[in-house]
Amino acid sequence: MTINERFAEILKTKNISVKEASVLIRKSEVYVRKLMRAGESFGIEPVLLILNSIEDINPDWLLREKGSMFRSQYNTEEPAPITSERLLSIIESQQRTIENLSRK
Structure with missing residues (x-):
């Protein structure tokens, strides 16, 4: 499961809508939807927003x-x-692991 999928799972489990999540982390609904998409880059800012808000x-x-x-x-x-x-x-460690795995 990707971090994006885990974020979506949090929202589903806690019954938080995209609109409610956007208010919680103080970002737009478009931003929240982007975080939920598999394959999107998930940097440190959204991680901190999620952990500090939920x-x-x-x-x-x-x-x-x-x-x-x-x-x-x-x-x-x-x-x-x-x-x-x-x-x-x-995150840097995970990125190195991803790069190493993609070279194989």
């Missing part, structure tokens, strides 16, 4: 599909804050 989302699940979708299901302790540097590092 606070019970497990960042590991959103970024790497590890664990469960919701924080309460994987950790009862308060999670460490996610920094933009950490997210950028994860």
Whole structure:
């Protein structure tokens, strides 16, 4: 599942419409629809917007599909804050993996 598909799954599971999501992350409906399309680039800004706006989302699940979708299901302790540097590092690592796989 791609990060775009996981974002769409969040909206579906939490019963959040595209319009409601656009209000939550303070972006246009067109922007939200673009994030939901497979194959679209998904940079650090939308990740931070999603994690800061829908606070019970497990960042590991959103970024790497590890664990469960919701924080309460994987950790009862308060999670460490996610920094933009950490997210950028994860995204860069994923990009290198994609590039390596596409060369094969």
